[in-house]
Amino acid sequence: MQAINYNEMTGLNLTVRKTTESTLQESIERLSSGLRINGAKDDAAGQAIANRMRSNINADTVVSRGLDDAISMAQTADGSLNTIGELLIRAKGLAIQSGNSTLSDSDRQSIQDEYQSILNNIQSISETTEIFGSYPLATDSPELPPELIGNVPPLNVKFPVQGTNYSFSSGIVSLAYIPAGxxxxxxxxxxxxxxxxxQLFTRDGKHLAGTPINGTDPDYTWSSRGITDSAKATSRVLSEANGFENGATYDDSQLIEGGASWALDGSETLDYNGMNISYSGxxxxxxxxxxxxDGSNGSNRIERLKIDNVTEDLVVMVVGSGSFTSNLTWGDLPEPTITPTVLPKQSRPWEVVTSASFGDDVESLTMQTTPADLKSLGLTNTDLLSMPTASNAMGVLDRALDKVSSYRAQYGAFINRFESTKSVLAQQNVATQAAKSRIEDADYAMETSKMAKAQILQQGQDAVLKVANQSAENILSLLRS
Structure with a gap:
């Protein structure tokens, strides 16, 4: 009979026991977590594939939430546009009513009052329709306030339409400034x-064109306002409020006041700082x-000032004690503006992400602006106070309604597209989750069977080890005897 080597049997049993314990621990871990892959050691390739799938699932979920926001925005804008459309239809009815020649002026005024109320309501809706901090119906090109020099606006504020006559009062207050450029x-x-x-001045006080304050024949328009010398001109005319620099001093050394005979397109010219200036007189x-x-006009009551290229800001003043009409033409007229502390409400394009799958370029859709304010709809200069203006308003209102309808069609198309994309993402999400589950989820039946097998083996190994230990004790007892 071969002798039992106790040490060999014990070592072999411990090795098998460790393997069994490892298998048991692995099964318990998988059953408790529900995952077949709990670390890279379990299946490195499977883990990489599952991570990519998890990334796509999370991305699709976030994209779907973004699409929900875009749908909400489109629905909000569409609801407001529906209200604006109804207001435009009502306004069109008022325009047709005002176009009836049987109405009196007071009747038309009543119609105009309601029409103006409708316009105010449209403007209010465009400015107050808000979602997620955005204003989808506000203007997309807000008008910034003009940059003033003192209290003096640039020329384009006083003359918004080229070649159109506007009425003003004369005095010793600056009319406007001509911006450089x-x-x-x-x-x-x-x-x-x-x-x-x-009168034309530089901002440091140089009097370039106009009528004289000093000399043997100072002009009546100046003296009638109490400006009789350079000192009074400096103290009363060259103020910062009038657009002049701090410390400006009156200087008429460059003044042109007209040539030998009056000429509308220039009886005298001056070249100053790269500018050619001509004055009719x-x-x-x-x-x-x-x-x-003598302060009153005879046959020539027209004056004209021409400048070819303005190289610095210039101040324009019309001195007198009455009123006048004026018009402006230009080749190029900059519009100096300032950015206010509180920016005006403005609609901006929306970028909506529609796909962001792992390893692919992000796909997005741009929702263009849909400004529905009075300026964008072309309604700012309309009224119903006469038959011609009412007739003009009808056409403008038709075009405004067409624009609003096109906006609504645009939002409807977006809503349908986003809902379709959401449906595709949902199906894709379910399929990806199922595929990920097949890769990394634990097979409960198999893992339970493995755990039971490992437990049985472990119990058997414990029994064998116990028997081996008893045999050694018996031998030692005999030797002691």
């Missing part, structure tokens, strides 16, 4: 009955006898 500027004034004279100063410089 302007080209081919022509300012024409009609001083009507009383004499009013156009004041017609009142060309009148004979007692009519000379």
């Amino acid at each position: 302007s080209k081919n500027i022509t300012i024409t004034i009609d001083s009507l009955g009383l004499d009013d004279d156009i 004041d017609g009142d100063r060309y009148e004979p006898g007692a009519a000379f410089n």
Whole structure:
């Protein structure tokens, strides 16, 4: 009979026991976590594939939430546009009513009051429709306030439409400033009955064109306002509020006041700082006898100032004690503006992510702006106070309604597309989760069987080890005996 080597049997049993314990621990871990892959050692390739799938699942979930937000935004904008459309239809009815020649002026005024209320409501809806901090119906090109020099606005504020006559009051307050960069500027004034004279200054106080304050024949328009010398001009005219620099001093050394005879397109010219300036002259100063410089106009009541290329900001003033009409033409007229502390409400395009799968380029869709304010709809200068303006308003209202309808169609298309994309993402999500589950989820039946097998083996090994230990004790007992 072969002798039992106790040490060999014990060592072999311990090795097998460790393997069994490892198998048992693995089965318990998989059953408790529900995952077949609990670390890279379990299945490195499977873990990499499952991670990519998990990334896609999470990305699709986030994309779907973004699509929900985009749908909400489109529905909000569409609801407001529906209200604006109804208001436009009502306004069109008022325009048709005002176009009826049987109405009196008071009737049309009542219609105009309701029409203006509708326009105000449309503007309010466009500015207050808000979602997620965005204003989808606000203007996409807000008008920034003009940059003032002192209290003086740039020319484009006083003359918004080229070649159109506007009425003003004369005095010793600046009319406007000509911004540097302007080209081919022509300012024409009609001083009507009383004499009013156009004056051109630099911001440091140089009097470039106009009528004189000093000399043997100071102009009546200045003296009638109490400006009789350079000191008074400096203290009363060259103020910061009038657009002049701090410390500006009156200087008429460059002044052109007109040539030998009056000429509308320039009786005298001046080249100054890269600018060619021409001035017609004041017609009142060309009148004979007692009519000379008496503050009233004879046959020439028109004055004109022309500048070819404005290289620095210039101040324009029309001095007098009456009123005048004026128009402006230009080749190029910058519009200096400032950015306010509180920015105006503005609609901006929306970028909506529609796909962000692992390893692929992000796909997105741009929702363009849909401004529905009065300016964007072309309604700012409409009224129903007469038959011609009512007729014009009808066409404008039709075009505005067409624009609103096109906006609604755009939002409807977006909503349908986003809902379709969401449906595709949902199906894709379910399929990806199922595939990921097949890779990394534990097989409970198999793992339970493995755990039971490992437990049985472990119990058997414990029994064998116990028997082996008893045999050694028996031998030792015999030896002691």
